[in-house]
Amino acid sequence: MKKQPKYEIIKDQDRCDTCRACEFQCANGVYHYDAEKKKMIIDSLSCVNCQRCVEYCHQNALKIIANRNEYHHGYWQMEDMQEIYQQAEHGGMLLSSMGNDKAYPKYFDHLLINASQVTNPSIDPLREPMEVRTFLGKRTHHITRDTNGNIQIKVHPHLHLKTPILFAGMSLGAISYPAHQALLEAAKALGTFYNCGEGGLPKAFYSDKDSIIVQVASGRFGVDPTYLKHSAAIEIKIGQGAKPGIGGHLPSRKNSALIADTRMIEEGSEAISPAPHHDIYSIEDLRQLVNSLKEATQYEKPIIVKVAAVHNIAAICSGIARSGADIIYIDGMRGGSGAVPTRIRDHVGIPLELALASVDQTLREEGIREDVSIIAAGGIRNSADVLKAIALGADAVAIGTAALIAMGCHMCCDCTKGNCNWGIATQKDALVKRLHVEQAKRQLIHLIQAWTLELKEMMGGMGICSIEALRGNRMMLRGIHLQEEELRILQVKHAGSR
Amino acid sequence: MIDAKNLTASELNTKIRESDADVIEIQNILGQRYIANASNGKKIKLFGTCGNNLGSFLDGSEIEVFGNVQDACANTMNDGKIILHGMCGDALGYGMRGGKIFVEKDCGSRCGIHMKATKTKQPLMIIGGVVQDFFGEYLSGGTLIVLNLQNEASCCGRYCGCGAHGGSIILRLSDLSQACHLTSQLKKVDDKKKAYIDQALNEYANDFHITLPKTMDFYEVIMQNKNPYERLYVEN
Numbered sequence: 001m002k003k004q005p006k007y008e009i010i011k012d013q014d015r016c017d018t019c020r021a022c023e024f025q026c027a028n029g030v031y032h033y034d035a036e037k038k039k040m041i042i043d044s045l046s047c048v049n050c051q052r053c054v055e056y057c058h059q060n061a062l063k064i065i066a067n068r069n070e071y072h073h074g075y076w077q078m079e080d081m082q083e084i085y086q087q088a089e090h091g092g093m094l095l096s097s098m099g100n101d102k103a104y105p106k107y108f109d110h111l112l113i114n115a116s117q118v119t120n121p122s123i124d125p126l127r128e129p130m131e132v133r134t135f136l137g138k139r140t141h142h143i144t145r146d147t148n149g150n151i152q153i154k155v156h157p158h159l160h161l162k163t164p165i166l167f168a169g170m171s172l173g174a175i176s177y178p179a180h181q182a183l184l185e186a187a188k189a190l191g192t193f194y195n196c197g198e199g200g201l202p203k204a205f206y207s208d209k210d211s212i213i214v215q216v217a218s219g220r221f222g223v224d225p226t227y228l229k230h231s232a233a234i235e236i237k238i239g240q241g242a243k244p245g246i247g248g249h250l251p252s253r254k255n256s257a258l259i260a261d262t263r264m265i266e267e268g269s270e271a272i273s274p275a276p277h278h279d280i281y282s283i284e285d286l287r288q289l290v291n292s293l294k295e296a297t298q299y300e301k302p303i304i305v306k307v308a309a310v311h312n313i314a315a316i317c318s319g320i321a322r323s324g325a326d327i328i329y330i331d332g333m334r335g336g337s338g339a340v341p342t343r344i345r346d347h348v349g350i351p352l353e354l355a356l357a358s359v360d361q362t363l364r365e366e367g368i369r370e371d372v373s374i375i376a377a378g379g380i381r382n383s384a385d386v387l388k389a390i391a392l393g394a395d396a397v398a399i400g401t402a403a404l405i406a407m408g409c410h411m412c413c414d415c416t417k418g419n420c421n422w423g424i425a426t427q428k429d430a431l432v433k434r435l436h437v438e439q440a441k442r443q444l445i446h447l448i449q450a451w452t453l454e455l456k457e458m459m460g461g462m463g464i465c466s467i468e469a470l471r472g473n474r475m476m477l478r479g480i481h482l483q484e485e486e487l488r489i490l491q492v493k494h495a496g497s498r
Numbered sequence: 499m500i501d502a503k504n505l506t507a508s509e510l511n512t513k514i515r516e517s518d519a520d521v522i523e524i525q526n527i528l529g530q531r532y533i534a535n536a537s538n539g540k541k542i543k544l545f546g547t548c549g550n551n552l553g554s555f556l557d558g559s560e561i562e563v564f565g566n567v568q569d570a571c572a573n574t575m576n577d578g579k580i581i582l583h584g585m586c587g588d589a590l591g592y593g594m595r596g597g598k599i600f601v602e603k604d605c606g607s608r609c610g611i612h613m614k615a616t617k618t619k620q621p622l623m624i625i626g627g628v629v630q631d632f633f634g635e636y637l638s639g640g641t642l643i644v645l646n647l648q649n650e651a652s653c654c655g656r657y658c659g660c661g662a663h664g665g666s667i668i669l670r671l672s673d674l675s676q677a678c679h680l681t682s683q684l685k686k687v688d689d690k691k692k693a694y695i696d697q698a699l700n701e702y703a704n705d706f707h708i709t710l711p712k713t714m715d716f717y718e719v720i721m722q723n724k725n726p727y728e729r730l731y732v733e734n
Contacts, residue, residue: 092732220593296536
């Protein structure tokens with residue numbers, strides 16, 4: 001069963017001056033120079049379409065296209081057959097990277113945003129103040145007074161963001177050290193938060209604890225009191241949008257000295273995070289871990305619970321809100337991962353938009369919405385998605401894939417091999433050096449600044465001057481090309497409805 | 499001496515943090531959770547029944563309990579020592595990375611799971627009685643020892659060491675039938691490991707003021723695979 005190349009590299013012979021840049025840039029061994037024939041030899045089979053060679057070809061001599069061997073069948077696609085060939089040969093579960101790329105509905109693209117006309121005039125954000133500062137955490141909703149009648153202010157531990165966009169948790173191991181540095185530096189500059197993921201926190205980052213969210217996952221990698229202390233918030237990772245119900249696994253071959261030190265494990269050992277936390281089999285158990293972390297940090301930090309968007313997400317989040325957690329992080333099915341079983345990535349979970357609307361509505365109905373903030377993540381592509389997510393009930397969003405793209409990721413979705421030519425999803429020294437921290441940081445800052453400007457622009461158009469007024473404000477959305485049931489779940493009227 | 503009667507876990511922990519006694523004695527513990535969470539540099543003696551998550555994230559303190567302890571004791575323990583003069587519930591030492599846990603009697607399920615070692619830390623857990631199911635699940639470093647000093651018919655429950663890919667699980671068996679629920683292969687410990695066990699048991703016996711049998715047969719559970727997940731996948 002001969003494996004077919006996924007991509008075909010087309011080289012313009014007239015333009016190619018055999019400078020060999022493509023060969024030097026490609027870690028997948030696609031190119032080599034035949035000195036006898038004085039020409040570049042191409043092995044398309046190894047190409048993952050990362051576009052590195054295309055961008056570094058100063059003669060613009062290269063083009064990568066999808067390999068479209070002529071094959072037509074009404075039901076069986078070439079991709080289906082290739083996967084069967086691969087499994088028939090190796091007998092293993094298929095492993096992919098990044099997020100679900102199947103043609104499920106993108107509900108964000110079926111939601112349209114309102115704008116003011118005549119009444120409730122729109123606001124020009126360039127001239128008038130627009131408030132996008134966001135506070136994440138439990139809100140006080142009972143006013144208490146002392147015996148003199150003075151209001152007693154009790155502020156629960158919270159996160160203060162200058163813009164309602166955070167960086168999603170990605171572990172050292174999934175992405176490189178410079179990528180982590182760039183994310184942290186950008187978060188500091190933007191007044192938002194970097195999340196170290198479940199792979200521990202490099203000690204060099206400890207001094208920036210006010211911009212850091214640390215994760216506690218089932219493997220407890222890198223978790224000790226010092227780690228917990230050097231954070232602004234602690235995130236209990238129960239699930240991940242890309243792989244609900246599935247744990248994580250960093251293979252021993254990727255477990256370098258740096259990663260082992262950061263994860264606090266032995267170099268070269270397997271790093272396995274089982275699907276469940278084996279001390280959490282119920283909401284009561286979750287409450288126990290929440291309280292245990294609060295006790296360990298003397299109730300100074302908000303606790304986030306991250307879950308994947310699954311069928312009964314509303315009931316799950318209702319339980320989380322009652323567990324004492326301060327923030328719920330909902331990760332939708334388009335969320336990314338460095339390595340994920342293909343079938344899980346493509347078939348498990350539900351879209352973020354439906355999950356988010358359902359959770360927000362349920363928590364409101366149960367009178368506990370103010371007990372928690374909601375972070376929405378998993379497929380946020382632009383500022384319109386940010387705005388729609390907030391209108392559907394999120395307090396803020398987190399971005400992972402978009403942040404990687406801002407740093408230079410070209411979405412070849414081949415992270416699992418660890419050969420990322422852009423120095424992002426790799427631990428190989430020669431490749432890691434390719435990611436320039438300052439440049440990546442600058443690009444991340446630009447992206448969030450641009451999105452924040454656009455967010456203000458759209459809010460202004462709606463006549464809304466504060467992000468608080470947008471939260472859960474579904475009147476600002478209208479659905480298009482959606483069925484009645486979808487509109488009901490989203491709690492959104494159809495376009496044209498009064 | 500601290501009287502824990504009617505104190506909440508937080509109040510109790512505040513008193514522990516504020517105490518500068520050489521040995522902090524706490525009486526009348528009745529199920530308070532999270533006692534001595536993330537504690538370091540303290541020596542604490544607890545009298546009564548400790549609730550869940552005793553010594554979670556423990557970072558160097560020494561805790562001695564005269565009574566039984568409920569679930570998730572020493573959750574994500576980083577350093578220190580816990581001596582339990584009694585029995586213990588489920589998930590003892592979940593994700594433990596350093597320090598020692600000595601238990602006089604039996605333990606519940608999923609004890610010693612996800613225990614791991616680092617370049618500088620090798621955690622140790624010794625159970626005087628027997629353990630239930632999933633003992634040492636996902637073990638990747640450190641040493642777990644079950645003594646079965648009462649010579650129960652079975653020293654460990656089912657699925658002992660499942661998913662384990664490092665570290666050592668040592669069972670003291672006076673009769674091989676005591677490993678009746680174990681599906682993994684066993685081997686007699688070698689001299690190097692025996693020396694380590696002897697040293698550890700010496701400390702254990704001193705802490706509990708007991709004399710251990712002069713001859714004990716120790717067997718090590720053979721790990722099925724150092725890379726249990728590697729061969730499950732094929733890159734797509």
